[in-house]
Amino acid sequence: MPLLSRGKRRAAARPASLAAIALAAVVVLAAAALGGSAAGGARTPQSALAGTPGFGDMSLKQMIAERKSVPVPKKVPKFSGKVTVMGDGGHNMNVFGFWWPEWKKAGITLKAVEVPFADLYSKEKAEFIAGTKAVDLVVFYPAYIGDFASNGYLRPLDDYIKKYNPHLNDVITAFRKLYLGWAGHTYALPEDGDVHIYIYRKDLLNNASEQAAYKKQYGRKLTVPKTWDEYLQVGKFFTRKAGAKLGGKTLSRPFYGCGEYGQRGFSWAWFMDRFASAGGVYFDKDMKPLIDSPAAIKALNNMRDAVKQCSPPDVLNFGYDQLRDCLIKSQCFQVVQWTDVPKKGADPTQSQVHGKLGYGLLPGTRVGGKIVSRSMMPVGRVLAVTKNSKNPEAAYWVAKYISDDVSYFNVSTPADGLDPYRYSQLKPKYFKVFRSTADASAYLAAVRGVLEHGFPEIYIPGAAQYEDALDLAVNKVISGQETAPKALGDAAKSWNDITDKLDKKHQTELWREALKNYKALGLIK
């Protein structure tokens, strides 16, 4: 029997007119939707409201105003048509807006497509697999150059490089040798020289009472840590409870000696800083994983101790932003971070510690009497032209313009997160965000130093899988879930599985090619 009583049914019938309206609205909207998508999805991300392209994190007017004082070349080549660029969204897309008038002058309509930072690789890969011709220029993390170039998704740039010189000799060696080419061809131009740098609180390190207390406690002078062991010791020394004194002032909240990237995703790079400095590398020449060696275990235990003994309690949830804030909101004494963080730290609108930061090489490991320092080069950004591009020359020119002609502005402005990668960019006058030339010089000397000690990501096909397996192991250990030998042993096993799954013979060939570059750079013997 029907369950609705008569009274109920009447009640139900009341919203009928409202219902009819809603139904009609749905149908109309649906019709509009179908019409819209039938038009071929040619919608540009142009916002009619603001009159600006929908990318970056500022309005187009602001972006152009930002670089007003930068002299630009008078003459530009003539192109036509559209160039579509895909990159990770947010402030790093601003570069395509800074130079909007130049694209116009060259006859190019630029269209920017933003995807999330963490999914840039998957989204671009999906685009390539789908075989669309929708994207001309890709911003990507160079760890994937092996994947993209060996699968034929990218266009070799050698011819264009002859035609429009991007001055690659000026690019800092590690970057040039490791991240731009594949199998003898150049496929990419640098856009962002991501590398780890060591940042610490200079004011606290030089504080007389802290100096005295450290000397009393450890029997040696408090200096910038040269080794990871010293890093840990200094970190423990500066870890204080709320109510304790720090640099003569009473703390209202706890203060920590270290900060690490503890979140799943990139924590492995903070481990590799330590392991690479002990001479570690990912595989041997036969693709045997080396990440479970005694040196690796020691390196990981150092990181675990830093997490446990001198980092904030929520450090395992720290990504880039929380790790940066920990430093610039005065919660941590020292961090290893990407090289844009000192710029943010020098900016009084964001930072509570401006003028108080020191920068330098990462702590290292003593190998045969000498201290070796290595700086991971995680992420980084390069620009490449897609194989399917219908407008490759114009796309290349846009890349080259950003990578070379006006690059010093792109890497020095606080309006984006791009970092230096050319020798010619390392001039204090470009880095006005620092209050003094001395501070800017110190920063640039450090940047140059860490770039010269740069250590690359895995960058052969499968990088995402290898790095995920390693990251899982690192994260298990720093979260106290497993011991380093167990977790790294499992990761090595996973790496073998991945290699076998992808094709061991092929992977070995590619890896040996990579090893040659490592050797040429002196990263391994």
Add this chain to the structure above:
Amino acid sequence: MAVSLRNRLTRPRPRRAPLFAWLMVLPTVLVLLAVTVYPLVYSLRESFYRLELTFSPVATWVGFDNYVKAIRHDPRFWHALGRSFYLVVLGVGIELVLGLGLALLISRLGRLRSLVTALMLVPVMIAPVAVATEGIVIFNNSWGPLNYLLDEVGAHGPVWLGDRSVALYTILLADVWQWTPFVAIIMSAGLRTLPEDVYEAARVDGASRWGLFRTMTLPLLQPLIIVTVLLRSMDIFKTFDTVYVMTGGGPGDATETASFYTYLQGLRFFSFGYAAAVSYIQLAIISVVATLLVRRMRKGLG
């Protein structure tokens, strides 16, 4: 206003459905064949291939290798699966108990009942992704409101997202927050359909409140409870959005669920063949569980 499934399933059926009836069903069957059955067949085929798109677009036939690997050599998958089931059991249990409790409270409200029900619907309607983005703020240890408030009242809140022994429960808490009201609303609707006169009689006979609840209310609500368990367990098993946004599977592998692991294999690593095999194993397990529950439901109703 009762549990209507009973009614639907016991209605006498006409002898034979006319052609017209079949024509009306046809679009649905065709659509579902196209958007679910065809992909399922497609991916069943895929699961017997090695298809590693980071390496090459060429697929190689490998027979049952992907399944053997997933079942025998991939502890990470089994841990993820175990975690998903743990979430299901715990989540459904908590939501059911809290939901029933709340429903009993709600059913005693007079005129306010409908207002309270309306307000309780708010969390249910929110996109899980939005719950997760706000979770990041609320659970933040350095500047989030939750631990600040806990500190103010003298309780020391845990590190919600950065502690491996807590993070999975934080994911669970987000689900409990969002879905307990849903269970409560269902149960309170169910409570209203219970025959008042039988209760009166039992009370006159001196039955205790708890006795009444145990011997009368629970059995009468049983069909509803089974439906709720079915709906909630299937949804919790799919837990992905909150993990993707709040923890990325960490710390360690503390919050890596089966859905998240499948996502990694599929769209992060582009191991389509393996991801398909892993999906199929999950599908098989879910089908068995769901069939058992649905059979229980049909039996309970028939």
Add this chain to the structure above:
Amino acid sequence: MIVAALAFFLLPVIWIALTSFKTQGEVFSYPPVFWPKGIGNFTHYSSIFGGQGGHALKDSLVVASANTALSLLVGVPTAYSFSRFRVGGDHLAFWILSIRMFPPVVSAIPLFLLFRDWGLLDTYWALIIAYLTFNVPFVVWFVKGFFDDLPRDLEEAALVDGANRWQAFAGIALRLAVPGIVTAALLAFVFSWNEFLLALFLTRSEVRTVPVALANFVGGHEILWGQIGALTILAILPVVVLALVLQRYVVRGLTFGAVKG
């Protein structure tokens, strides 16, 4: 007790609303700012509308509306047929219900490959079609319940008067079931509006629904919590309002008709 429960369930939502008026500094301050200075200042809302959030809201609206319309078109006749003729018996009906239970991650990869072949990736169609997997079964089951509740006398009388079956369905039953159909529409809309995983798989840049846009916001380097709060409020406002308006039917809908509130 009930007040405490309501506080537990509603305070986080209120916190989101307050966050949407905060400056970046207020978000990060400790102790947390509970009452932002700029309350009633809709800067974040206007920048959301002007930027990606506006597009996301539009994309979500288009996808959810079109999918809802299509789901009704396909599902309502089936619901009627099940209710009146029990086509295929319980097996077909339960088969359709079981599809609603599939974890989306299982169908995501095949759909990705399928849409790649059809050239539908990153179009509205991809999501409009993909969401049929859960919304058609939902509509069938939910609307079937409403048809079950309608007396057959009117239709039978019409048939005796010489109307054909289609006329009996479209002219009588459909009209009487409008409240149920509208509720089904609203809930199907909500399900589409809130979906994340398939949207993440099947679209990239041309189409970006609100949940994907929200997840993007927290993935970046500079996390703008005020704007996230604003987008969240904009995302939940429509569905919450819809739910409140049709409260009684919503309960029924969420249980696939098992409960009539």
